[in-house]
Amino acid sequence: MPTRTITHDEVTLWSEGLGDPADAPMLLIAGGNLSARSWPDEFVERLVAAGHFVIRYDHRDTGRSSRCDFELHPYGFDELAADALAVLDGWQVRAAHVVGMSLGHTIGQLLALDAPERLLTLTVMLGGALDVDFDADLEAALKGEPSVSGLPVPTQRFLDMMTLLQQPAETDEGRLERRVEKWRLLNGKGVPFDADEFRRRELLAAGHAGTFDEPIVHHMIPQPPVSRGAELSRVTTPVLAVQAMCDPAAPPPHARHLADRIPCARVVEIENMGHALPLAVHEPLAAAICAHTRAATV
Secondary structure (H helix, E strand, O other), X not given: OOEEEEEEOOEEEEEEEEOXXXXXXXXXXXXXXOOHHHOOHHHHHHHHHOOEEEEEEOOOOOOOOOOOXXXXXXXXXXXXXXXXXXXXXXXXXXXXXXXXEOHHHHHHXXXXXXXXXXXXXXXXXXXXXXXXXXXXXXXXXXXXXXXXXXXXXXXXXXXXXXXXXXXXXXXXHHHHHHHHHHHHHHHOOOOOOOHHHHHHHHHHHHHHHOOOOOOOHHHHOOOOOHHHHHHHHHOOOXXXXXXXXXXXXXXXXXXXXXXXXXXXXXXXXXXXXXXXOOHHHHHHHHHHHHHHHHHHHO
């Protein structure tokens, strides 16, 4: 598949295009500290088969994109949103259907506010609305205190995942198994976890990046100010908010909360889905996304 390395803001961004460039463009924005490979090939193939030219890319500090010294050159969500637009520019795409998960969920909202002309539609999943102080809710969860936002806080599985990432791993095999265990926790209890499936994916991701070490830089990025949540009422992009019903990071009704703040936004619930993309959820998730993009172009 064709790849392009895009230079922007003194960083280089690795990207890949899949499908027919004449088809409707779709930009996939990955989660925090994840590369383009976090979008499984089997899932991307469903989007391509539905008539999309799919572009996925490595965030800065992941995969084959530039590594930065965050202490010397800190960045935030505004820079990450600008990276997404630079990728569209690099592929000469004026506007695209945008799909964001987790960190990409936040980036997608910022794009809908600050660059609506570049979005044909927006689909977001596995995250919270801009008016939700996720860091404060996470701190409340760690202390066993009530939610600051009034919405469900991350579950114990998510807290266990955070603890896991702080544990040392001395060998590549140990790092690989830690990566697989991370996904077991994030996958939740709704879908049986296939360790071999995720081990294969993590081997591909590590091979792509050239290391079994996982990036951690994005954990240091401050969340956008919650005051931006009030701006969601002026979003005109057709928005689909996907609620993964077993998401340990953003449990129900986080998607409904976001949709209630955006005029005409829709919610789709994916039963048994956690904070991961196992094969078992590909069909219903891809079908929901592609029904959304088709409806906006009729």
